Structures are given as C-alpha cells and as structure tokens.
Amino acid sequence: MSNPVREHYEKYPYPSYPLFLLGSWKDLERVDLDRWGLNREARDLWIVGCGSISALMFGRRNPRTRILATDLSSTSLRRLRMRLWLHGVHNVRLEQDDFLNSERVNDFDAIDCYGVLHHIEEPKTGLHKLARALRPGGVLRLMLYSMRARAEIEKLRSRVQALKIANLKTLTAWMDDEEIARLGELSSASGLADALLHPLVHVFDEHKLRELIDSEKTLEVVKLEEKSNFILTMRKNS
Numbered sequence: 001m002s003n004p005v006r007e008h009y010e011k012y013p014y015p016s017y018p019l020f021l022l023g024s025w026k027d028l029e030r031v032d033l034d035r036w037g038l039n040r041e042a043r044d045l046w047i048v049g050c051g052s053i054s055a056l057m058f059g060r061r062n063p064r065t066r067i068l069a070t071d072l073s074s075t076s077l078r079r080l081r082m083r084l085w086l087h088g089v090h091n092v093r094l095e096q097d098d099f100l101n102s103e104r105v106n107d108f109d110a111i112d113c114y115g116v117l118h119h120i121e122e123p124k125t126g127l128h129k130l131a132r133a134l135r136p137g138g139v140l141r142l143m144l145y146s147m148r149a150r151a152e153i154e155k156l157r158s159r160v161q162a163l164k165i166a167n168l169k170t171l172t173a174w175m176d177d178e179e180i181a182r183l184g185e186l187s188s189a190s191g192l193a194d195a196l197l198h199p200l201v202h203v204f205d206e207h208k209l210r211e212l213i214d215s216e217k218t219l220e221v222v223k224l225e226e227k228s229n230f231i232l233t234m235r236k237n238s
C-alpha cells in the first residue's frame with residue numbers, strides 16, 4: 001500500500017551527515033540512558049523511526065544495551081548500517097518496519113521516538129503502541145514539534161504546498177526567487193526536504209500536547225522541556 005511518509009524518507013533520508021564524522025562523547029550525553037531517570041539498567045532499547053544516525057549515537061554511548069532500531073525507510077537504514085559497520089558499533093539490530101503495525105508488549109526498558117510521532121496520521125494511536133511496548137517502570141523519550149517553534153516553517157510549508165512544489169530543485173529555485181534565506185535547518189538538502197516537502201506534519205500547542213499525554217493512562221510525564229520543540233520523558237506505571 002502506498003505510504004507518502006515512507007516515500008518521502010526513501011527519497012530524502014534524514015538527517016544527512018558525513019559518514020565518517022563522529023560526535024564527541026560530551027555530545028552524546030542526551031542519549032546516555034543512565035541520565036533518563038530509569039531506576040535500573042536499560043537492557044533493551046527500541047529506537048522508533050531511527051533515521052540515518054541516531055542508533056550510532058545510542059550504540060556508542062550505551063555499549064551494554066541491546067538496541068533495536070526500526071524505520072520505514074530502507075535508504076535511511078542502509079546509511080545507518082554502513083555507519084555502524086564503519087565505526088564498529090555491534091549492539092544495534094536494524095529492521096525496516098512501520099511501528100504502527102508492531103505488536104510488541106513489555107519488551108523494552110527504554111524507547112526513543114524523536115521527531116516521529118508528529119509524522120503519523122493519529123499520534124495517540126502511536127503513543128499507545130509505544131506505551132504497550134515499554135516494560136513497567138520503563139521510560140520513553142519523545143520529541144514533538146511545537147507550534148511556537150515551527151510557526152515560520154509551517155507558514156512556508158503551506159505556501160510550498162499551495163504552489164504544488166514537490167522536489168528540491170523547484171523548491172530551491174522558488175526560494176531564491178523569493179529571496180528566502182536558507183539558514184538553520186533549511187541549510188541542508190535533507191533539512192529543507194524535511195521542513196518544507198514533508199507530506200504529513202502535526203504541530204502541538206500546550207492544549208494538543210496535554211490531550212495527547214492524557215490519552216495514555218499508563219504513562220506519566222517525568223520531564224518536559226520546550227527549548228525549541230517539545231522534548232518529553234515519560235515513565236510507564238509499575
């Protein structure tokens with residue numbers, strides 16, 4: 001069955017990053033599972049919608065954890081597999097999978113779903129799947145687009161959609177004509193495609209976020225940051 005989100009990420013794997021580059025140990029603090037407030041060792045981690053690099057970071061920083069990294073996009077997984085091989089990271093298993101079809105129950109101590117739930121039709125259904133796959137006491141990290149942080153990008157994306165611009169070449173030509181600066185996430189091809197050519201995006205304000213959180217009774221929020229987008233850490237009831 002056709003899936004516009006999968007087709008998008010087959011064409012524009014995310015993020016784009018030179019294959020040989022490795023972040024510093026300090027840069028990996030945010031993916032250090034010992035800092036996620038889990039009251040035990042994380043034996044099993046699921047990275048949902050892993051894209052082309054995050055599993056390399058988790059694998060390096062958490063060498064004793066068994067990691068399953070899944071994504072819709074075979075292109076992203078191919079790049080990730082190459083990175084893991086190049087950098088000698090062996091504790092990550094990759095699978096091409098739509099997590100909405102997952103039947104996993106109580107399988108993971110930790111789940112990372114960073115920048116993914118806002119790209120599915122019904123985020124509440126996705127959150128329920130993730131909660132079910134967590135073990136009691138396990139933690140989930142979510143990143144969701146904030147309406148405030150995405151306001152300008154979403155305005156631009158609406159214009160791009162109204163003009164039916166569907167590829168990077170036409171997009172960059174249009175931006176040049178309109179003198180729209182390509183800064184920040186708009187400065188790389190994959191960032192530009194992710195921001196402006198994406199077929200399915202939800203953005204959250206406090207109310208929508210609260211509705212999403214309240215829809216899943218087995219999870220409680222232990223940390224909520226809104227530096228730019230929302231980053232939540234949630235724990236499953238024991």
Ligand SMILES: C[S@@+](CC[C@H](N)C(=O)[O-])C[C@H]1O[C@@H](n2cnc3c(N)ncnc32)[C@H](O)[C@@H]1O
Pocket residue numbers: 005006009014015048049050051052053054070071072073076097098099100113114115116119120194
């Ligand atoms: C914006 S990228 C984020 C990648 C990664 N989490 C990161 O932070 O670098 C979103 C990723 O989610 C994947 N994705 C979207 N919907 C998915 C689904 N239903 N099942 C599995 N992966 C999905 C996409 O293929 C894409 O690689």
